[in-house]
Amino acid sequence: MAASTVPSTLAVSDSDNTVQEIKPNECQPGQPSLGVVTTTQIPIPSSHDAPKAGRQLRGFAWFIMVVALILSTFLYALDNTVLANVRPSIIDTLGRIDLLPYVSITYPLGEVGSSPLWGKLNNLFNNKILFLIALAVFEIGSAVIGSARSMEAVIVGRAIAGFGGSGIYMGTMNIVSAMTTPTERQLYLNHIGIAWSLGTILGPIIGGAFADSSATWRWAFYINIVVAAFGGPTCVFLVPPVLPPAANTRTVWERIKQVDYVGEILFLGGVLVLVMILGSGGAVYSWTSGQMIGLYAAAPVIWILFYVQQRFEIFTVDRIFPLQLAGDWQTVSLFFWAALAIANNVVTIYSLPLLFQFAFNDSALRAAVWTLPFIAALLASGGPLGPIFPKFPVYWIWFAAAGSLMLIGGGLLTTINYSTSRGAIVGYTVIQGLGCGPVVQLPFTVGQAKVARSEAGAVTGFLTCAQMGGLVLSLGIATTVFLNLTTNDIAAILPDQPLSLIQAAINGDSSSFFEQLDPDIRQQIVEIIAHNIGKVFYLNVAGSGFGLVTALLMKRERLQLRVEE
Incomplete structure (x- = not known):
């Protein structure tokens, strides 16, 4: 989101305020076709009121500020997976092992359920202040978890931390977008995506290290407070005010009244039902139990009510979800890509450590090491895109190429089993990472460049909601598919064991159970786990295939990202 009162406000297009539409089948002499041949000028919304782009901070101060912002995103991502080994x-x-599923689902409930609210608030108020509030809320949640004396307190702390974490990520995306020019934005947004991926991978390692040490599991959450002691003051002194246009035209009270509270409550209710279905089905309640049937019935009702309330702006003058963007196919395609790129990351990062720990008997640390080639591939393909994309900003080609690589990598990963070598698995994940890297944050760069400055914040909120939704749904579905398939297969060879004990062992909450079994039975279980992990990657195949189709349907246009100095 750009700020009209800050020197770093963005001009989102070239001086003629156009994008170039590239039409196929009309080849220019001497130019490669690639389906991209002639260009016509298409007007896009004007932003004549925006000052010239440029950064207020440079050099070491800029570097420290970016590190502080990205470090906050790293902590937010870390808490997505830190529970795995603690x-x-x-x-x-x-x-209270019976409350364990709720400990797992309250963090994503807080982050996804509050995403539209943070997006709307960032469109109305100073983004810097909102970021600092979100950081404080996140740290309060971490303190509640670390000092908890009951499982109920842990659940409450996780919900608070998730709420704050959502605001941290939304604020980081808005602040970085506002303080960078279109030509450099992709580079810095990629840094955010990489920090998120590293946090997600290192969460189980850091959590497990604290759990096994004299510091205890509590420091897996207290560490957030220690790190924030650097990031918080740095952002206070270095991040300039980032004010949306509404801050100059309405009073604070008018903007407070403008928030769509009814829409937020309905959205939060819809997310709660979906998270409960994914977190409780087959684990807490039988899929055919009365509780689950009630959730199945409630989900469509709540989401229909939310749509109607948003569509006709009932009890609000400014709906909380940018529904106007959902009417544009090009923006919707970016929404899908924001979700599926994160989903491919999450499924891969979640599944690989399980495979190496169970199939190869690796420790949590060693299993995480084998995910580093995937991260290296993300870095190798995503990092260079920052300076390259402005020189070749025909975005549909980038999405199509990424979708193809992700489809190939995901397809190969579905073939893994107990006998698949480490080298082959790493090779498959590298292909997957090469596809994911360029497009994790590319929807933001494209989406923000295609709208007026006043709509940039709405686009950021729209796409951030897609990312968080993709994260939670993919992780929930992957966990449900793996846990239920594996539980049923193991139960077939251990019919006398309760399903709850088998599930606890798969989750790592009762690991000694497998160690007590006959070696031949353990071998069969390992083969079952490896085989079902391969099945989880069909989620990546489905998402990548759909993404490739949407990429091929995108406009053949060249974004004009040059900014006048």
Whole structure:
């Protein structure tokens, strides 16, 4: 989001305020076709009131500010997966294993459920202040978890931290977008995506390291407060005010009244039902139980009510979800890509450590090491895109190429089993990473460049909601598919064991269970787990295939990203 009162406000297009539409089948002499041949000028919304682009901070101060912002995103991502290896320790300390699924689902509930609210607030108020508030809320949640004396307190703390984490990510995206020019924005947005991926991967390692040390699992959450002691003051002193246009035309009270509280409540209710279905189905309740049937019935009702309320702006003058963007196919295609790129990352990062820990008997640390080639591929393909994209900003080609690589990598990953070598698995993930890297944050660059400055914040909120939704749904579906398939297959060879004990063992909450079994039975279980992890990657195949189709349907246009100095 650009700020009309800050020197770093963006001009989103060239001086003629156009994008170039590239039409196929009309080849220019001497030019390669690539389906991209002639150009015509298409007007896009004007932003004549925006000052010239440029950064207020440069040099070392700019570097420190960017590090502080990205570090905050790293902490937010870390908490997505930090529970993986600390759950057994939390249960040992606080008991109540029956509440464990709710500990897992409250963080994503807080982050996804509050995403539209943070997006709307960033369109109305100073983004810097909102970021600092979100950071404070996140740290309060971390403190509640770390000091918890009951499982209920952990659940409440996770919800608070998720709420704050959503605001951190939204604020980081808005501030970085406002303080960079279109030509450099993709580079810095890629840094955010890489920090998120690293945090997601390192979460289980850092959590497990604390859980196994004298510091105990509590420091897996207290560490957030320690790191924020650097990031918070840095942002206070270095980040300039980032004011949306509404801040100059309405009073604070008018903007407070403008927030769509009814829409936020309905959206949060819809997310709650979906998260409950994914988190409770097959784990807490049988899929055919009365509780689950009630959730199935409630989900469409709540989402229909939300759509009607947003569509006709009932009890609001400014709907919380940017529904106007959902009417444009090009923006919707970017929404899908924002979701599926994150989903491909999450499914890969979630599944690989399980495979190496169970199939190869690796420690949590060693299993995480084998995910580093995937991250290296993300860096190798995503990092250079920053300076390259402005020179060749025909975005449909980037999405199509990424979709093709992701489809190939995902397809190969579906073939893995107990006998698949480490080298082959790493090779498959590298292909997957090369596809994911360029497009994790590319929808933001494209979406912001295609709208007027006044709509840039709405686009950021729209796409951030897609990312968080993709994260939660893909992780929930992947976990549900793997857990239910594996539980049923293991139960077939261990019919006398309760399903709850088998699921706890798969989750890592009762690992000694497998160690007590006969070696031949353990071997069969390992083969079952490896085979079902391969099935999880069909989610990536489906998403990548759909993404490739949408890429081929995108406009053949060249974005004009040059900014007048």
